[in-house]
Amino acid sequence: MSESDKAVKDLIKRDYEHGFVTNIESETFEPGLNEDVIRRISAKKGEPEWLLEWRLKAYGQWLEMAEPEWAHVNFPKVDFNDIAYFSAPKSKDDAPKSLDEVDPELLRTYEKLGIPLHERARLAGVAVDAVFDSVSIGTTFKEKLTEAGVIFCPISEAVHKHPELIKKYLGSVVPQKDNFYAALNSAVFSDGSFVYIPKGVRCPLELSTYFRINEANTGQFERTLIIADVGSHVSYLEGCTAPMRDENQLHAAVVELVLLDDSEIKYSTVQNWYPGDEEGKGGIYNFVTKRAACIGKNSKVSWTQVETGSAITWKYPSCVLRGENSVGEFYSVALTNNFQQADTGTKMIHLGKNTRSTIISKGISAGKSDSSYRGLVRIGPNAENARNYTQCDSLLIGDKCGAHTFPYIESKNKSAVLEHEATTSKVSDDQLFLCQQRGIDTEHAVSMIVNGFCKEVFKELPMEFAVEATKLLEVSLEGSVG
Amino acid sequence: MLSISNLQASVEDKQILTGLNLEVKAGEVHAIMGPNGSGKSTLSQVLAGNEAYEVNGGSVSLEGNDLLDMSTEDRAREGVFLAFQYPVEIPGVSNLQFMKTAINNIRQHRGQDEINAAEFMKLAKQKIQQVNLDPSFLKRGVNEGFSGGEKKRNEIMQMLMLEPKLAILDETDSGLDIDALRVVADGVNALRSPDRAVIMVTHYQRLLDYIVPDYVHVLANGKIIKSGGKELALELEERGYGWLGIDEKAKA
Numbered sequence A: 001m002s003e004s005d006k007a008v009k010d011l012i013k014r015d016y017e018h019g020f021v022t023n024i025e026s027e028t029f030e031p032g033l034n035e036d037v038i039r040r041i042s043a044k045k046g047e048p049e050w051l052l053e054w055r056l057k058a059y060g061q062w063l064e065m066a067e068p069e070w071a072h073v074n075f076p077k078v079d080f081n082d083i084a085y086f087s088a089p090k091s092k093d094d095a096p097k098s099l100d101e102v103d104p105e106l107l108r109t110y111e112k113l114g115i116p117l118h119e120r121a122r123l124a125g126v127a128v129d130a131v132f133d134s135v136s137i138g139t140t141f142k143e144k145l146t147e148a149g150v151i152f153c154p155i156s157e158a159v160h161k162h163p164e165l166i167k168k169y170l171g172s173v174v175p176q177k178d179n180f181y182a183a184l185n186s187a188v189f190s191d192g193s194f195v196y197i198p199k200g201v202r203c204p205l206e207l208s209t210y211f212r213i214n215e216a217n218t219g220q221f222e223r224t225l226i227i228a229d230v231g232s233h234v235s236y237l238e239g240c241t242a243p244m245r246d247e248n249q250l251h252a253a254v255v256e257l258v259l260l261d262d263s264e265i266k267y268s269t270v271q272n273w274y275p276g277d278e279e280g281k282g283g284i285y286n287f288v289t290k291r292a293a294c295i296g297k298n299s300k301v302s303w304t305q306v307e308t309g310s311a312i313t314w315k316y317p318s319c320v321l322r323g324e325n326s327v328g329e330f331y332s333v334a335l336t337n338n339f340q341q342a343d344t345g346t347k348m349i350h351l352g353k354n355t356r357s358t359i360i361s362k363g364i365s366a367g368k369s370d371s372s373y374r375g376l377v378r379i380g381p382n383a384e385n386a387r388n389y390t391q392c393d394s395l396l397i398g399d400k401c402g403a404h405t406f407p408y409i410e411s412k413n414k415s416a417v418l419e420h421e422a423t424t425s426k427v428s429d430d431q432l433f434l435c436q437q438r439g440i441d442t443e444h445a446v447s448m449i450v451n452g453f454c455k456e457v458f459k460e461l462p463m464e465f466a467v468e469a470t471k472l473l474e475v476s477l478e479g480s481v482g
Numbered sequence B: 001m002l003s004i005s006n007l008q009a010s011v012e013d014k015q016i017l018t019g020l021n022l023e024v025k026a027g028e029v030h031a032i033m034g035p036n037g038s039g040k041s042t043l044s045q046v047l048a049g050n051e052a053y054e055v056n057g058g059s060v061s062l063e064g065n066d067l068l069d070m071s072t073e074d075r076a077r078e079g080v081f082l083a084f085q086y087p088v089e090i091p092g093v094s095n096l097q098f099m100k101t102a103i104n105n106i107r108q109h110r111g112q113d114e115i116n117a118a119e120f121m122k123l124a125k126q127k128i129q130q131v132n133l134d135p136s137f138l139k140r141g142v143n144e145g146f147s148g149g150e151k152k153r154n155e156i157m158q159m160l161m162l163e164p165k166l167a168i169l170d171e172t173d174s175g176l177d178i179d180a181l182r183v184v185a186d187g188v189n190a191l192r193s194p195d196r197a198v199i200m201v202t203h204y205q206r207l208l209d210y211i212v213p214d215y216v217h218v219l220a221n222g223k224i225i226k227s228g229g230k231e232l233a234l235e236l237e238e239r240g241y242g243w244l245g246i247d248e249k250a251k252a
């Protein structure tokens, strides 16, 4: 057996660290989807009539749509009537007023996940919103953010407190009927985070939302909306985990970013949903629509993502570069192992003059997994002097996995400059032998080589996240977690 | 220290080593010479534990322990170091990170704590200077985009940091200019001590002007066919391998 075969054997034995279930009383809807379910979700949240109408319209559109089948993934059809569309921890009052009132069991869950929410041990310099199944259970550092004029709260709360912003921007980047999963999300979304950074404000803290699916047979449909007003700046982090369950669970989120003149949003994700076991049983179906609209000139958005989880990932964080001189960046590491499938990439839509975009995608496949990069660069007729640089690297570990790249380019303006580079490499026996000859065991060697491969992306992550990402890769690559 | 007896090894079903014997004692420097394709690299790789080579006979002991029974990393942790003839690149993994991981893996094996960060940096800077490489090489990916000479210096740097008991140098001198050759020689001479041993595989007698070996061996057709003192190298330089009954061209 060659060294890399052995490494793969060890890889396949990996365990999922966040697979525990929290025993908490919750109120969960019966599985199934119809108008009544949507009305009940809306009523639970005490939503205004216009939002209920908005949901019902989306539901009507969704009924007319078909599931997309173009992605390079295979899975049994999802029965949308087998899923529960709402689940919330049951607490005395309807919702906790502050974190002090949150069920201690929930706080312990987040602590176990390394996200302390209680007063004493909060993450320094990071404000956290924690979303457990369908509801947000609390947001830290509220006072400090309020001082700066930053709004960071559950989107269900923003609907009541900032209806003018929600009305104006909800669905402005990802319309209800954008695609099958976005329409579903628009109909049934339960919670998520809302962020507004006022004019000229540099957000004093990193903002972070931590998503956790706990309940069985429950879908998670969160909705995130971030608005960066003129000249503002924010860095936003998103983390996700779920318990190990034998059934597949659906996660269909929508994230909308709005950027006005001279603003900047840095959006980082470390996605570690349960990937299923080594036979490919269970795991999260992660079908997510993420899009940023650079409406204003000189605005800049970067998506950085580290994807190690999910049984199936279908995800293309995109940038619509409408404002002159606006910049879109996409940095991605996607690691698949065992039977995981990932079809991920980005879309850069250049509409304004002098718009620039950069795509750095690193795909790592191990075991029998399959990973695809799918990227679209579209240059509109008015996008004078648009530029794109795309670099797409794949690393294979073992010889039973696959990597595919599907780059699409549509240019309607001759002044555009587009560059594309792609490489595929293997963790070679010679590299492993060199490491071992220096005293490094195979597991350390593989994780070191993989980290080296991802370096260009990791350096884009905020510090705490970079450490987490490195650890996560190590865990994902380890034979077992101690 | 090292005792090789009747060692036989093959690669891809081709028998390369055909019964090789060699004794190396602590404090000694041995040079191994021989025509291209005679099995010098095979010997080095087999001693280091490369699984691409199959050992199909004989035994090797290191300080009384069965070397062939040990994993590659354990051999390294017990003090076996191989300077590669063709060092591979590990893109994105800095020399510093690589060496720190190596040192800590070795220390863990010996029941020691992780190396102190400041102490490690001091050691790394000192050794990189010793091989005449700019300190910026510490931050670059392992051998990533290095020239041939820089790769070889980097191997010596690693050797000096790890201070192995048994250093095996596989044609570290090949393709080096005179300055680099000096660096390699100084490195090996600095390592020389009564409790260490060195095996130098070389093609040229040139290196032996700088590192004077205790023994010179000729490897041909997978075994050692002649051994002698340092004067044997000079004789080989003068007369080639023909007088030993080896057809050099056929092997090249």
Ligand SMILES: Nc1ncnc2c1ncn2[C@@H]1O[C@H](COP(=O)(O)OP(=O)(O)O)[C@@H](O)[C@H]1O
Residues within 6 Å of the ligand: B011, B012, B014, B016, B034, B035, B036, B037, B038, B039, B040, B041, B042, B043, B052
């Ligand atoms: N990986 C390999 N696959 C096939 N043949 C090999 C391999 N490695 C070495 N050989 C062959 O084994 C013989 C000895 O090679 P080597 O040990 O590299 O010799 P030297 O280092 O003395 O030049 C050569 O004929 C070479 O072609």
Ligand SMILES: [Mg+2]
Residues within 6 Å of the ligand: B040, B041, B042, B085, B170, B171
């Ligand atoms: Mg050789």
